Amino acid sequence: MTVTGTQLDDVTLVARARDGDAHSYEQLVTRYEGPIYRLALRMLANAADAEDVTQEAFLAAWRQLGQLQEDAAFVGWLYRSATNRCLNVIRSRKPLADSTPEEHAASGPDGxxxxxxxxxxxxxxxxxxxxxxxxxxxxxxxxxxxxxxxxxxxxxxxxxxxxxxxxxxxxxxxxxxxxxxxxx
CATH class of the missing domain: 1.10.10.10 (Winged helix-like DNA-binding domain superfamily/Winged helix DNA-binding domain)
Incomplete structure (x- = not known):
């Protein structure tokens, strides 16, 4: 959503989402799902687990948005939720063997x-x-x-x-x- 050609800031989107505007929350998800997924993927070294953590973090944020005290704290809150979920997944795993994650792609076709x-x-x-x-x-x-x-x-x-x-x-x-x- 744009207002006179500029993107709405996070605080505005959070306030609107809290008032039930699902489109505003979708914009927040679009804005932060990439960084949250990359954090989870790097922490967990497993794409499926990273996807699950990302979905769970955004779903929990949507459900608990009314509990957020300051709209400006949303991003930190989201990172905290995702990080804690990743740590819980890691703690629940058996010790990791030396393995490489799926993200070891070659540098590109031109390399x-x-x-x-x-x-x-x-x-x-x-x-x-x-x-x-x-x-x-x-x-x-x-x-x-x-x-x-x-x-x-x-x-x-x-x-x-x-x-x-x-x-x-x-x-x-x-x-x-x-x-x-x-x-x-």
Whole structure:
């Protein structure tokens, strides 16, 4: 929906959705389903689980929209819901074997085979390294490095202090850097 050619901001869409405007909520879903799905896919390394978590997070948000105290807090609330759902899935799993997620596609049809092979090896190493991080470190690292969330937002999302978040991210960066050092 546009007003004089500009997109409505999240706060307006949330307020309208809270008043029962399903179209406004659809716009929020369209705006955030990609980032939420990518977060879930990177945390879970499983497309089906990531789709389930994404759907569950948006469905729960729709059902609980009336409980949201501030419309501006919607995005953080959505990330928190998705992250917590991912952590629950991870905790319910048996220990992961070293496997690579489905997202290890080649760099593209125009890439050279050597580049594609190197890129594939890098992605496999990164995936393995991500799988070895604790779920909490993985969540912190993804929320910060991939989704650009602030330390305070991550702390609120995970229910820990900003200092804890900084420590987890520092340890995750160090572990990932060690594994990825051959590609520097």
């Amino acid at each position: 050279k085979p050597e580049q594609q092979a190197e890129t594939s090896a890098q992605l496999a190493a990164l995936s393995t390294a991500m799988g070895r991080l604790t779920p909490e470190k993985r969540a912190c690292w993804l929320l910060r490095e991939v989704h650009g969330r602030s330390y305070d937002e991550i702390a609120t999302t995970l229910g820990v202090s900003a200092t804890t978040v900084r420590g987890r991210i520092a340890r995750a960066r160090a572990e990932l850097a060690e594994v990825m050092s051959p590609w520097r």
